Amino acid sequence: MAANAASAGLKAYVFIPSDLEQGKILNSLIYGATVIGIKGHYDEVNRLCAEIAGKFGWAFVNVNMRPYYAEGSKSMGYEIMEQLGWRAPKHTVVCMASGSLLTKIQKSYQEFIKLGLVPEADYQIHGAQATGCSPISTAQKAGLDFFKPVKPNTIAKSLAIGTPADGFYALKTMKETGGSAEDITDDEIRQAIRLLAECEGIFAETAGGVTVGVAKKLIAAGKIPANASAVLCITGNGLKTMDAVNGHVGYPREIKPSLREFEALVASDEKELSR
């Protein structure tokens, strides 16, 4: 939002929970936006933004401009179908904060099917959350149509919405498509970030880790057959949430710029391996 406002020459205010990842804070400040850190969770930030929107008449991407923002996210679904050669995937795994993206992926699939751009097909859309903020997945697993709000506590801060605005519709979409929801712990999120990076060369932020880890769990549970094709929605770059994995991926091994020191390092590794 800050980048697009800068590019369009608009003045921008960015409202964030004050404990947001350093990378995301800097990534708003750099564009010249006025960044307001709110001492509270996303839910409290959203409530305050709604109040400001009403009082000041300002346009908030996530409040009074939300319909445009939400419709815009359909483009992710359009691109998935286009890149698969104009078909909807059998399985799609989407991370859920407000739950909006999951419902818009469904809307995009339905639109292309109605337009005849994509053949009608049976597909499932699955939802992914962090266990530390899992109101939607908890409700889905219990077979409920409504979620119970929670207080978030997870490293996946971009998903830390305890009162998800589109939670009801996300549950409805999963029910309609026969999809499942699941959630994973912070440690599993870190492991999933590494798994994706080491296997695919893609470094995802924590939300992407949630999607990968939940997909793995759904495959293990037989909800996604291991031989079925599936699309995992990786929604952010890992450079934005480096704090989450820093210290969990090892460290560089330091040597002097000397061939002898490097040979000693390799020799000790080989000795270690042959043991």
Add this chain to the structure above:
Amino acid sequence: MAANAASAGLKAYVFIPSDLEQGKILNSLIYGATVIGIKGHYDEVNRLCAEIAGKFGWAFVNVNMRPYYAEGSKSMGYEIMEQLGWRAPKHTVVCMASGSLLTKIQKSYQEFIKLGLVPEADYQIHGAQATGCSPISTAQKAGLDFFKPVKPNTIAKSLAIGTPADGFYALKTMKETGGSAEDITDDEIRQAIRLLAECEGIFAETAGGVTVGVAKKLIAAGKIPANASAVLCITGNGLKTMDAVNGHVGYPREIKPSLREFEALVASDEKELSR
């Protein structure tokens, strides 16, 4: 390199100066590469890599595989011409570490002209360095064909090559096209990163800041006419070098999730402005 190796299932070693930016280190470790931090500058790292390549017969992107790596960078020039509607730009500003990219941009322009994909035209290619590591720009400004090696000292660590392998050819290319070189200080790099972010919504790493700041300097000096079109090669994402700007772009302003606190903040800003 680490990401591509992971994606291809190859084992990877990454050799870096041990003082490299945290973001770049993590961005190699995450893919499962063995990262070796060398206590020395890029020049010492490059020398050690050459020795290891000779002794172990390993493929180094930047040593024995360098011809492929260098030719590959021509794609940046191809994309510039394609995106401009199949023409070479009148002015191109390229940051220089080894100087390789600048020479390959020139090669790409010449190839498309020879193939008839792009009309023959007069153009200049300009080189950008950080003052703290400016062997090529110093030589160019002095009208010399050869550079004098330097010990690097700059926040633009990805450009900190004191003995640039393609420096001679970069000087030759600038001479042939009538281009100029210039360099800027670390403070000017930070200002240029902000300028690009605030005007275009693009957050560049330090090397991109060097390109933008040098372009500004060349325009002020009349080397690039202010009304001429110019392409600036922004070669990396700012999220990789956040340390360079952290603390130089202000901080979020913290308030409680209260409309009253926000109104007080806005009122005090307006009072400030009306003074």
